[in-house]
Amino acid sequence: MARFAVELVFGPDNEKRLAVRPAHREYLASLVEKGVLLVSGPYADDTGALIIYEAADEAAVKEIIAADPYTPAGVVEWRIREWNVLMGSWL
Template sequence: MNTFVILYHYAPDSQKILEIRPQHREFLKALKDEGKLIGSGPFTDGQGGALIVIRLPEPATAEDAAELMDRDPFHTGGAISARTIHSWDPVLNVFN
C-alpha cells in the first residue's frame, strides 16, 4: 500500500466549507468504508485548512491520489483555495 498526505488550504471563516462540509464528510466516510482513509480533520489553530491521510494499493502515485481527491465535494465545490498532495512513508507506522 502507498500512503499519501493531502493538505487542504481554506480560510478559517469560509462559508463554502460550512455549506459543503456534510457532503465532504460523506465522501470521506465512503473512503473509510473502502479502507482508503487513514485519518482526516481540520486544523484547530485558527488558521483554517485540514489534513487527510489516505492509502491506495501499489503502484498508486500522487497523481492517482489527486484523481481520487478530485471527487471530494470540497474540491468540486470550489471550497478550498489550494491543495497539496505528498507521498508519505510512515516509518513508525501506527496506522495498521
C-alpha cells in the same frame, strides 16, 4: 500501496465551505469504509485540514480529490505529498 499526506488549505469563502462540508464528510466516510482514508481532521485553528490516504500512486490520490465535493466547489487548495511512514501503529 503508498501513503499520502494531503493538506487542505481553506479558502476565504467560509460560508460556502461550510455549506459543502456535510457532503465532503459523507464522501470521506465512504473512503474510510473502502480503506482508502486512514485518518483526517481539521487543524485546531480552522485554517485547513490534514488527510492521510492510502493509494496506489499520486494519480490515484488526484482522482480521489477530484471526486471530493470540496473540489468542484473551489473552497480549498490541495497539497499532496507522498509520505514514508517509519514508525507507529500503522505499520
